[in-house]
Amino acid sequence: MRGNSNNSRPTIFIVDDDAAVRDALKLLLRSVGQAVETFGSGQEFLDAYSEDRAGCLVLDIRMPGMSGLELQQKLNERHSILPIIFITGHGDVPMAVEAMQAGAVDFIQKPFRDQDLIDRINQALEKDNNNRAALGERNDIRRRLETLTPREREVLDLVVHGKANKVIAGDLKLSQRTVEIHRARVMEKMQASSLAHLVRMVLEVGQA
């Protein structure tokens, strides 16, 4: 078992207060080879889940105690990126709308076709995978940014704002040659293949 999320097999987390529905979903998803974990309440899930675990959440919108919407809100507060598919009843459209506005990836009405659910789960897993990849990349960028010296950081900021070496040299009261050296070090440390790549990376982590 590998501890790090990015490489571990995604898990489908099911939260439903109805034991029969929970058990049936588990059997269905196991039959298509998915890893499944089930929880009887939102609190149980919160207690057990750690953010680095990849997968998606299949969540009953109506539950006693903590409702599906309340669980979603708590996950948002934790900046969770776990995609949520809501299971709703026929009368729950307004709640489903609220869930979507709060960032749910999808909802599915009970009872549902197995293929519909499986398709949605697959889409959610793909999205989670992409999210986690993007998140991983951002973390790499941040780590690289941390290796820059203060002077290099200054040069980077001016470079991504589109300033020419001459202008930068003037602003920082450095020789143009020194700026060129700093700039080359920045490109190297940031593993940027081009100026465009460098700019994109800085925008990605919101440091521009």
Next chain:
Amino acid sequence: MTLFRVAEPQEERAQRLEREFQAVLDAAVDAVVLFDHEGRIELLNHAGERMFGYNEEDVIGLKVNILLPEPYRSQHDDYLRQYIEAGEPRIIGIGRELLAKRRDGSEFSAELAIGRVQGTDPPRFVGFIRDVTVRRNAEEALRRSEAQLTIAQEIANLGNYVVHLDGKFEDYWSPHLYKVLGRRYGEHYVGVYDYLEPMVHPADRVRWQQARADLNEGTRSTDIEYRIVHPDGSLRYVHHIAQITRSPEGRALRQVGTLHDITDRRRAEDEARQMQDRIAHFGRISTMGEMAAGIAHEVNQPLTAIATYAQACQRLIASGAAEEGDIRAALEQISAQALRAGEVIRRLRGFVKNREVRRELVEANRLLEDVQTLAQTDARHHGVRFILVPAPSLPPVQADAVQIQQVILNLVRNSIDAMQETPEPLREIVLRTQLDPEGDIEFMVADRGPGMDESIAEELFNPFFTTKPGGTGLGLSISRSIVRAHGGRLWCGANPGGGARFFFTLPAVPAPAGS
């Protein structure tokens, strides 16, 4: 009194006769007055003095017609003259009714008879006057009470009859009896039962014939309601009470009975019952509307489980990796969940169906359990827990289970609504049954909401009183009428631990002896 002049063969005999005559006059109840051919009064006895208010000596020699008011006063002189001149006996012998006049001028009804004293010439007369005021009053009273009886019978739409079974007297039908039977007054009849028999509604005939047979067999009385068809084809409900009077040997002498047309009352009762059914149905429907989402969820859960299990099984089998244990467990679940859905629908159907009130023996605790099942979803969505406190070995109640469930459900829904602001760990509804000191079964629904102000505690039961946005305000009012219709009470009070408690009672059905 020196009026009796008789030839006197014997002084003693004459004296004795005079004494006897005097005694007769004094004892007479009627007024006796003697007068001559000119109408001059010669004698007035004690009864006459009392009746007219004169002393005898005041009227001796006065005309007898002073005892009469006009027009009798003038007529009397004429009659007397005609009798004397033409021998026309207009006033003689026969009794007739006229008005007499007292000394004080007041008049009264009197019966007058006049006879000629045999062997007198010019003739002398004796008059007997009877005060018939009392009798006339009695006759008047009788007429009035008969009239009142007739009016009363008309108002009540009731007729009575007396049938003499020994044939010794004529049968009697009150005038209104004809109307109750849809006949013309005085129409010939052959006897109440023969008359009634073809009119009795076929559906009631067997019962009617049984009552008639019972009376003939020796029952003392009968009391029966049935329908009759009038000659004009209209259908009427009658309430028939009859009593038989028997001789000491047991022979039936006569039957006395009343026939009461209760059609209007029955129709009013039917309408009231239909109205109550409609209100109850409305109450169920509106409660239903509020519960619809919850019920849909309740049915959707097992359906979702069933569909998902079945699809999982298909996939497992198709993959060739199916393990028999998994499949068997899934099939068991499918069957259990289908039954669960069916159970929800069964309860739901019993709940919404509009039907006549049906009383049956039910267990009080089962009513609570059923309501808990119905309200479970709703309660769970509001984070409310149920605590059931059923009393052991309660006697059953005679009740319409659906209606009583509606009452409990309504109270439970009110409790759930009342606890929206209650901290979640405290959201509890206690459902309790117990035997009260009167031996009735007392149901309690207690919540931990804000409770209620004493001042509105009774207002709560008024129709259209509501504290809830979107509430109809009919729930408690309908609930109370349902409980009352079952012979119980519904009331509320504060929960000692905070919140409100609603109670209602239903009369327990005593267990049969030996059980």
